[in-house]
Amino acid sequence: MSAPAPSPLAIVDAEPLERQGEVLTDAALAFLAELHHRFTPRRDELLARRAERRAEIARTSTLDFLPETAHIRDDPDWRVAPAPPALEDRRVEITGPTDRKMTINALNSGAKVWLADFEDASAPTWANVIGGQLNLIDAYERRIDFTSPEGKSYALRPDDVLATVVTRPRGWHLDERHLRAADGRPVPGALVDFGLYFFHNARRLLAQGKGPYFYLPKTESHLEARLWNDVFVFAQDHLSLPQGTIRATVLIETITAAYEMDEILYELRDHASGLNAGRWDYLFSIVKNFRDGGPGFVLPDRNAVTMTAPFMRAYTELLVRTCHKRGAHAIGGMAAFIPSRRDPEVNAVAFDKVKADKDREASDGFDGSWVAHPDLVPVARASFDAVLGDRPHQKDRLREDVRVTAAELIDVASLDAKPTHQGLRNAVQVGTRYIEAWLRGLGAVAIFNLMEDAATAEISRSQIWQWVNAGVVFENGEKATADLVRKVAAEELAAIREEVGEDAFAAGKWSQAHDLLLRVALDADYTEFLTLPAYELLG
Incomplete structure (x- = not known):
């Protein structure tokens, strides 16, 4: 069969921004159009499948591991590709949007990784979508600075202390209304964020000894991971880059994905670098999917559902076991506290809670964890340093003691609150x-x-x-x-x-x-x- 005809350029439907032409080149727009032409129909099918699965959950009020993929879970031999050097040590990761000040502060934070976020931490205004891409390019070219309204200046530190960037595109469900393909439809935001970042930065990052690394949000099934893998294969071929150049960490932040962790890693195995335990989206997904499941699925106040709740422990321990069995990093959840400028007592209590949370994650076998503020980086690092020492990770801890049943993952009724x-x-x-x-x-x-x-x-x-x-x-x-x-x-x-x-x-x-x-x-x-x-x- 002959290859599909090239798609026309994506069409920009927005008031032009300063410097947007540096991002929206003809070649980049043609790449986005080709991504849309090849992969949006499958995205649409998978979104429809989400609705079908949700209807099944509403009918049965239960979930189980997939019988048709048992051979993947039961096969002890397969592993994901070895981590590249820049992603070997992930003991502390800082998260945040890609505005100019955050870009500088995150790269300077002392964290091993910065999750550069085009998703939940970014409202997708056209200025944020394009400005974030420009800020990352400027950072890699070391031409980024920022002066606050108060006159404080920000600039990058030397290269050897900068965090490795892992970019998070938008989820599959969101479209980018400012970019339309020849068929008149908006291009999915996931393909816009991924496509522009990869197209402009893949070779630049390889020249710096790193690579195009991604966090994949709100994945609900291994079939959605398979779609991402096919996107990666095409994108690398398009730029004549070796397969495996891209690496992806998948957020296990939906309840359905928790039943398919092995399968998700398997689908992405040549590009996978780990899984992450995302607390709030995970709880949101439980409520969304089991919202009509009766009293046994009613969650208490969100702050009462800690990571020590039995069903949350089942989820996180299964994640560590699955990752380490397959040679992948297991990344823990968010410490979201923002230090107070006026109340040191509030800070002291909160820092103790953060330390206890990160101590638990490190002792459970996680290889790293998230923080939302630079002041929390040394707190989290100390917890993982105490367990890891000079080792970059603890993937040798296989957690073969962990046994998690399908029922335990949705045992919300065990909560007392x-x-x-x-x-x-x-x-x-x-x-x-x-x-x-x-x-x-x-x-x-x-x-x-x-x-x-x-x-x-x-x-x-x-x-x-x-x-x-x-x-x-x-x-x-x-x-x-x-x-x-x-x-x-x-x-x-x-x-x-x-x-x-x-x-x-x-x-x-x-x-x-x-x-x-x-x-x-x-x-x-x-x-x-x-x-x-x-x-x-x-x-």
């Missing part, structure tokens, strides 16, 4: 404040000394939806109803108005955020991702 009225109020507070910032183009937002991103807003609005639809009765005797949620939301909006002042309130997106939160938390038809309707409101 229950939803509380304060938990409802906190969900409204966090959801409103985060959505307002997102609508202004900010994807990573400090709220109550925690760095919040889209995943925390998702779990907040999903818990409200679940509690209302389950008829939860709080400890004060009040029942979770739509009217109660509207009352709390109105109180919180009034409190925000008083807190920020009339001028700032009027200049913000507070009413839009309030209305959108109520829409995605109270509509009878559950919205799959709040970022889908939010994107329609984004400037």
Whole structure:
């Protein structure tokens, strides 16, 4: 068979930005068009398959390991490709959006890896999408600097201490409305973020002794991992690069993916470098998939679901065992605390909690973990240094003691904690404040000394939806109803108005955020991702 005819250039449908021509070259746009032509139809099929699987979960209220892939799980011999030198030691990874200041601070942070985020920590304005690509190119060319409004200057440190970049594109469900193909359809945001970054930086990174490395978000099945692998194979061939140049770490942040960890690594085995345990999106996925599963699936307040909960322990220990059995890195969860400038006692208590969390991860066998702020890098590093010493990882710890059943992964009913009225109020507070910032183009937002991103807003609005639809009765005797949620939301909006002042309130997106939160938390038809309707409101 002859190869498909080349697709025309992708079409830019946006007001031009300064320097965007450096990113949106004819060759880069042609590459995006070809990615869209080859892979968007399969993306569409897999999104439809997600809906079918969700309908099956609604019917059965259960999940199991796939019988048709048992031979992959049972085969003791296969391994993923060895890690490249730049990804051998991943003991501390810092996460954050690709704005100019964060790019400099993350690379300078002392972390081994920076997760450069085009996904949950980035609101996909056109300026953020293109500006983030420019910032990464400028960083690799060492021509990046930044001066804050207060006059503080930022610049890169010497190369030998800079973090290795692992870029996270958007999930498969999001489109990029500003780039359309010849068929008139928007190009998936995942292909835009991946394609532009890979096209412009793959050879540049190889010349620097590193490579194009990626985090893959919100994967729901090994078939979605297979699609990514096929994208990688095509992209490397397109630039005449060796197969295996790309390396990918998959976030196991959906409940369905937790049942397919072996299979996901297998599909990506020539390009895989590890799996990551993402807490908030994982809980969001449990609520989303089992939202009508009855009282046994009702989660308590999000802060009451720690990583020591039995079903969370099952998930994380299975992840470590699976990764190490296959020669892959196991990367732990997020420490989201943002240090206070005014309260050292708050900092001391929080740092102790971070240390305990990272000590647990290191002792469980994880090879590294995430932090959201540079001040947490030395805390996490100390925990992993104590276990690893001079070793880059502990993949030799096979955790053959771990035995996890299908039922244990969804044993939400084993939790003692229950939803509380304060938990409802906190969900409204966090959801409103985060959505307002997102609508202004900010994807990573400090709220109550925690760095919040889209995943925390998702779990907040999903818990409200679940509690209302389950008829939860709080400890004060009040029942979770739509009217109660509207009352709390109105109180919180009034409190925000008083807190920020009339001028700032009027200049913000507070009413839009309030209305959108109520829409995605109270509509009878559950919205799959709040970022889908939010994107329609984004400037």
